[in-house]
Amino acid sequence: MRRQSCCMKLRKGLWSPEEDEKLFAHIIRFGVGCWSSVPKLAGLQRCGKSCRLRWINYLRPDLKRGSFSQEEEDLIIALHQVLGNRWSQIAGQLPGRTDNEVKNFWNSCLKKKLRQRGIDPATHKALNEPVSGEVKPNPDNSGHDNLQTKPVFFNPFPALDFQEAAEQTEGNMVLYDQFHTGLYEEYGNIVDIVPGSYAYGESSSNSSNWNCGVNGIVGNEALNWNHEIKIETLVGAQWPSVDASAARWEVNRGEFDGDFL
DNA sequence: AAAAACGACAACCGCCGACAC
DNA sequence: GGTGTCGGCGGTTGTCGTTTT
Numbered sequence: 001m002r003r004q005s006c007c008m009k010l011r012k013g014l015w016s017p018e019e020d021e022k023l024f025a026h027i028i029r030f031g032v033g034c035w036s037s038v039p040k041l042a043g044l045q046r047c048g049k050s051c052r053l054r055w056i057n058y059l060r061p062d063l064k065r066g067s068f069s070q071e072e073e074d075l076i077i078a079l080h081q082v083l084g085n086r087w088s089q090i091a092g093q094l095p096g097r098t099d100n101e102v103k104n105f106w107n108s109c110l111k112k113k114l115r116q117r118g119i120d121p122a123t124h125k126a127l128n129e130p131v132s133g134e135v136k137p138n139p140d141n142s143g144h145d146n147l148q149t150k151p152v153f154f155n156p157f158p159a160l161d162f163q164e165a166a167e168q169t170e171g172n173m174v175l176y177d178q179f180h181t182g183l184y185e186e187y188g189n190i191v192d193i194v195p196g197s198y199a200y201g202e203s204s205s206n207s208s209n210w211n212c213g214v215n216g217i218v219g220n221e222a223l224n225w226n227h228e229i230k231i232e233t234l235v236g237a238q239w240p241s242v243d244a245s246a247a248r249w250e251v252n253r254g255e256f257d258g259d260f261l
Numbered sequence: 262a263a264a265a266a267c268g269a270c271a272a273c274c275g276c277c278g279a280c281a282c
Numbered sequence: 283g284g285t286g287t288c289g290g291c292g293g294t295t296g297t298c299g300t301t302t303t
Contacts, residue, residue, distance in 0.1 A: 014298095034288080036287080
């Protein structure tokens, strides 16, 4: 007999802006502790797993979103050649990207591209070639298509320059900033966000290490974000300029002064 | 203009390992 | 050592917008 899903009697499907707001507010206020208790504490009719996924794949302030760059695309292909379908490990090398995002990109786009180049996406070898055979250069390949012979270097830090990535970012720093601004205007309190033990290059799944603390009482009335524009608009939030030992997050108002651990 | 096909992305499902008791 | 819970992961499905017929 199959085990019942943990979400049997709970709400499923797409998340509403109100649900997003509740989850985001809860995690910003209390941080991530036990996911199974998050729905109850946040007033959500969702299972903990669903909340975790929503946070990791959509609500986290450090998500990059937007289309993949050529460098990211090349890196995914190269890493897939070595790691296979270990999406979380691959995503760990791409700052601001989630395993789900990488997996979707691979399945919907990269697999097709590789086949068009005559490369088997499963083996990264030429399509007509025996599996055990020596890899030969594909005459049709050009540019970055020479991946079959391209050496792969594991960089403990992301392949993309952090600042560059930061400039490309149109992610939920916006959301964070709107939330943050709302809190400030409403209460005038100092808001500290301390992503404990979070370092770039870690898997998205490690986002459970986020420990966010907000000083002061926060009511829902302080949440004044606009769900529709949170991805489209960048409102002055800045990414940290990363120092390997201590990074400082400068939200545009400057209230935040926390350090990465 | 309507229907079908397609593509991109969000979310769910079930398995597994780690951990606590 | 056995059992239950939890979080993480990868595969798969569902949803919705866009393009094609």
